[in-house]
Amino acid sequence: MRIGSLNITSVVDGEVAIPTETYYAGHTNDQWREFTASMCHSTGNPVQTVGSFLIEGLPDRLILVDTGVGNNPTFPFAGGALRSGLAALGVHPDDITDVLFTHLHFDHIGWASLYGKPFFTNATYRCDQRDWEHFMATDYEIPAWEHVLAKPEFDAPQPRLGPIADRIECWTGDSQLFPGLETLDAAGHTPGTTVLRLTNSGEEGLILGDVVHGYMELVADDWHLDAHENGEQALAVVDHYRKLLSDTQVPFVGSHFPGMRWGRFDGIDTIVDLPIR
Numbered sequence: 001m002r003i004g005s006l007n008i009t010s011v012v013d014g015e016v017a018i019p020t021e022t023y024y025a026g027h028t029n030d031q032w033r034e035f036t037a038s039m040c041h042s043t044g045n046p047v048q049t050v051g052s053f054l055i056e057g058l059p060d061r062l063i064l065v066d067t068g069v070g071n072n073p074t075f076p077f078a079g080g081a082l083r084s085g086l087a088a089l090g091v092h093p094d095d096i097t098d099v100l101f102t103h104l105h106f107d108h109i110g111w112a113s114l115y116g117k118p119f120f121t122n123a124t125y126r127c128d129q130r131d132w133e134h135f136m137a138t139d140y141e142i143p144a145w146e147h148v149l150a151k152p153e154f155d156a157p158q159p160r161l162g163p164i165a166d167r168i169e170c171w172t173g174d175s176q177l178f179p180g181l182e183t184l185d186a187a188g189h190t191p192g193t194t195v196l197r198l199t200n201s202g203e204e205g206l207i208l209g210d211v212v213h214g215y216m217e218l219v220a221d222d223w224h225l226d227a228h229e230n231g232e233q234a235l236a237v238v239d240h241y242r243k244l245l246s247d248t249q250v251p252f253v254g255s256h257f258p259g260m261r262w263g264r265f266d267g268i269d270t271i272v273d274l275p276i277r
């Protein structure tokens with residue numbers, strides 16, 4: 001995806017495919033596929049991709065947004081490909097100057113560290129202060145749903161993020177991180193969930209993180225993800241972006257869209273996948 005002179009590449013780490021009804025009460029796989037028919041398998045559960053966005057084009061910066069599920073995922077997650085994905089692009093982990101986290105759930109911090117050391121050895125790691133305080137609190141307890149999908153001894157915030165604690169720099173809510181890269185407060189999915197706004201040469205794009213997990217949450221208003229930490233707040237954020245994206249037709253991408261592909265509203269109730277260019 002190009003936004004002005006910025007180049008944003010989806011780097012796939014893995015995927016997960018679980019039944020729709022386990023996290024959208026009252027909805028089915030077939031209903032989900034109506035919204036992303038071209039990108040969803042016709043059999044089985046809808047595929048959600050996990051991975052990172054590589055942002056090239058900001059002066060002196062090579063930025064990675066989120067770090068996938070890591071090298072030791074738990075079924076039904078498959079993963080661990082981020083390192084190879086970066087290598088295929090000619091990017092070494094040491095080249096990354098900044099790692100930005102949209103939020104600190106385990107499927108976004110997987111490659112933050114490896115074997116107790118920072119994986120991106122030269123990077124400054126960045127996230128919202130509220131997520132850092134929430135997930136790294138000494139009394140933080142992993143929710144029940146994470147025990148089914150992850151190995152807490154490896155994937156919990158402390159083992160993953162403890163090794164990078166002295167490299168973390170936090171923003172809070174709306175801020176300008178770099179020229180052309182803003183953080184937008186989208187708290188609700190987690191206390192510090194963030195949308196990233198990229199602007200360059202008159203063009204714009206939004207990385208929505210986990211504000212939504214599929215097109216249906218934006219097109220329809222009765223798809224409510226069960227895993228938001230603050231459901232009411234999260235749904236207000238979805239409402240905001242449903243209107244904004246529909247009104248402006250700004251390109252956007254969610255962290256778990258199939259293939260991490262970008263889309264854009266085309267009319268009030270239709271979203272089209274954008275070609276990679």
Ligand SMILES: [Zn+2]
Pocket residue numbers: 105107108210255256
């Ligand atoms: Zn996620």
